[in-house]
Amino acid sequence: MANTDLNRAGKYISQPSGYKAFIPNPLPPDSSLIMDEEIIRLLSLADQNIGRLDGVCYAVPDTELFIKTIAKMYVRKEAVDSSQIEGTRASLIDELELEAGLPASSGSTDADEIRNYIEAMNYGLKRLEELPLCLRLLREIHEKLLSGVRGHNRSPGQFRKSQNWIGPPGSAINTATYIPPPVPQMNEALDALEKFLHKADSIPVLIKIGLLHAQFEMIHPFLDGNGRIGRLLITLYLCQQKILSQPLLYLSKVLSQSRQEYSGLLSQISKNGDWEQWLKFYLRAVVIAAEDAAAKIKEIVLLRNRHRQLIIDGTQSRAKSALVVLESLFSQPLVSFGKVAELLDVSNQTANNLLNDFVEMGILVEQTGKKRNRVYMYKDYVQMFMN
Numbered sequence: 001m002a003n004t005d006l007n008r009a010g011k012y013i014s015q016p017s018g019y020k021a022f023i024p025n026p027l028p029p030d031s032s033l034i035m036d037e038e039i040i041r042l043l044s045l046a047d048q049n050i051g052r053l054d055g056v057c058y059a060v061p062d063t064e065l066f067i068k069t070i071a072k073m074y075v076r077k078e079a080v081d082s083s084q085i086e087g088t089r090a091s092l093i094d095e096l097e098l099e100a101g102l103p104a105s106s107g108s109t110d111a112d113e114i115r116n117y118i119e120a121m122n123y124g125l126k127r128l129e130e131l132p133l134c135l136r137l138l139r140e141i142h143e144k145l146l147s148g149v150r151g152h153n154r155s156p157g158q159f160r161k162s163q164n165w166i167g168p169p170g171s172a173i174n175t176a177t178y179i180p181p182p183v184p185q186m187n188e189a190l191d192a193l194e195k196f197l198h199k200a201d202s203i204p205v206l207i208k209i210g211l212l213h214a215q216f217e218m219i220h221p222f223l224d225g226n227g228r229i230g231r232l233l234i235t236l237y238l239c240q241q242k243i244l245s246q247p248l249l250y251l252s253k254v255l256s257q258s259r260q261e262y263s264g265l266l267s268q269i270s271k272n273g274d275w276e277q278w279l280k281f282y283l284r285a286v287v288i289a290a291e292d293a294a295a296k297i298k299e300i301v302l303l304r305n306r307h308r309q310l311i312i313d314g315t316q317s318r319a320k321s322a323l324v325v326l327e328s329l330f331s332q333p334l335v336s337f338g339k340v341a342e343l344l345d346v347s348n349q350t351a352n353n354l355l356n357d358f359v360e361m362g363i364l365v366e367q368t369g370k371k372r373n374r375v376y377m378y379k380d381y382v383q384m385f386m387n
Contacts (some may be wrong), residue, residue, distance in 0.1 A: 002192070008030060008272075009024060009273045010023050010218070011023055019174060024181065026192035026193070039279060039280060042283035052291075053290045056297050066304075069330045072246070073330070079095070083110070095115065096113045096382070097117070100336070113150060117145070123144050128236060133236050136227060139158065140160065144159030159186070163183070177267070186219055196215075209234055209238060212233060213231070216233055248293050249290055251286065254284075299384060337352045338351070
């Protein structure tokens with residue numbers, strides 16, 4: 001049974017202007033977490049599924065290169081799912097079209113936000129090679145996230161210097177559903193968060209990042225983008241701790257599918273100190289995400305093998321060039337004859353002939369319906385990330 005001490009996670013303190021703001025206690029929770037049978041079972045299952053995912057990665061042919069290629073699609077998918085939790089409407093197809101230099105077929109203008117998320121994620125993963133996960137890195141990532149898009153005027157790369165709040169669109173502070181700590185207490189809470197982040201302790205890594213994510217959301221240190229940065233924090237911490245050999249575990253798809261429960265359980269921590277119910281939900285998300293990733297990678301390998309054999313059997317004299325094109329599709333699954341010509345350093349006609357071969361074999365599908373400036377999609381592969 002969860003410990004529901006109302007002050008366990010922190011206190012609501014009346015402010016001079018009349019509203020009550022939540023001041024979170026430092027982590028870990030003051031009273032010990034209740035590691036009941038369900039949490040222990042979920043933690044064990046999460047660890048097992050992550051181990052299986054890592055094993056699948058090592059079993060893939062050409063492991064390092066191919067898994068890194070697949071990881072690019074996972075980053076795109078995570079960017080879409082995490083952004084959609086915050087109301088962004090752009091889809092994975094929109095992002096792929098933007099990357100290919102095409103207007104989004106859905107007409108969405110949100111694809112730039114997805115592109116920023118991808119840049120922020122990749123920047124953070126690269127930066128971890130030289131800088132440990134810390135408040136400075138979160139600010140740098142935040143600047144990338146909001147540069148030139150919605151929220152660009154809300155202090156990108158800086159912790160807030162004024163009070164913010166959470167509530168329905170257009171709500172005022174006196175009708176807010178949650179008010180995070182005022183700036184002085186926010187800075188204290190962030191310092192404590194960073195200390196907990198770096199502290200060597202016996203808390204299981206998956207439990208620790210669950211606590212860190214929830215605490216970050218309660219502190220709400222930015223004027224915009226807190227949800228997305230908080231979910232990036234999960235990925236970056238797992239990568240820093242080397243839970244996986246490759247960054248393939250992302251939770252936003254699962255969280256997005258249960259977004260009301262997700263936000264509701266985070267809210268219950270500040271309301272009644274119920275860390276355990278949040279951790280159970282979060283661990284279930286890890287279990288599902290790791291299982292889904294392992295299954296998807298197996299499917300991708302089977303798809304790759306099937307299409308490689310089709311190419312070898314069907315293109316013969318052009319098989320070597322065609323296989324190069326196939327491998328490139330796992331990184332960029334939208335392609336034109338100009339891109340193929342550039343990739344292979346061949347004429348446009350030769351590239352066009354190759355693409356026609358791919359269409360006849362059912363590997364690519366033409367997207368535009370035009371006679372000129374055609375774009376082709378590796379639809380079977382993309383579809384795996386749409387479900």
